[in-house]
Amino acid sequence: MNDRPNPGWFGRNWKWFVPTGCLTVLLLGALLLFGLIGLGIKGVSGLMSGSEPVRHAMQLAQANPEVKAAFGEPLETGLGFQGSLTTDNDSGAADLSLPVTGPKGSGRIYIKGSREADRWTYRLIEVAIDGSERRIDLLGPDAKPAAPLETAPEDGKDEGEAPAEESAAA
Template sequence: MNNQLIIEQNWWKRNWKWFLPTLLFSILTGLFLALSINGNATDIAQAYSDNSLYEKTIEKARSNERVLEIIGDIKPIDKLAFIEGDAIYSNNNSSVALSLRIEGSKRKGKIDIIADKNGTKWEYKKINIRIKNPKEEIQILKDSIEVH
């Protein structure tokens, strides 16, 4: 028998062929997910931090008879609704198109908000609630209003 010493290569030399492509794929996937979470992640965070933007629209929707009949009493919007939703700011962050999931005591839906900010006031151009089954759209706002 031959009594030779077997010298093992270090971890990097043994594994670089699969490690580099895996690392590159992970970085690219992470970048893609960070930039495509239903739009821009910074817009979603900005919409979440501006409570007056969506709380006033929920108050307005709660006073609509058709919403109460179809959806029931609307629960407060949770954090997950923003991750699932879509927010797009434009005009130097003074205009927004926001779509969020809402949940009522009877069923779920989506609220669509289009608004422009004038100083500290939001002027709402459109507030609609969409329901899937049966497919219906409830128009909450027909004319634009300003809310402090």
């Protein structure tokens, strides 16, 4: 009669199992790769959003009445930072474009500045509104081209405040 043994499960089903198994492995690999890329983008955006130029620009934007009127509140940064931010000890440079959104609309904040002696100086901080040619200058119309970041001095005095000896002599 028939001397050949009956084939096992794999012997009967290999024609559909091999392609399906390979496709499954490829899909799982692609999902893992996209997940890692997504985490990398999220991580870089998180690092950028914590930087001094981005925090300063967001503070200016959130306090500006024109920006509030155009975007509403709350104003938030999105993913998709573009540009470069470099720091080396107490110097650096920023040339950034970051997306911002609010309940009324979206746009981008453009930041150009440099850092010397651990102090940021900005040449440009402005908001571009999507779907409009309008730009809002966050440094103000009377701001100098290189307006320094206003921070509280470490000794607790205002920068414009003269010491008692100097003001008495003047």
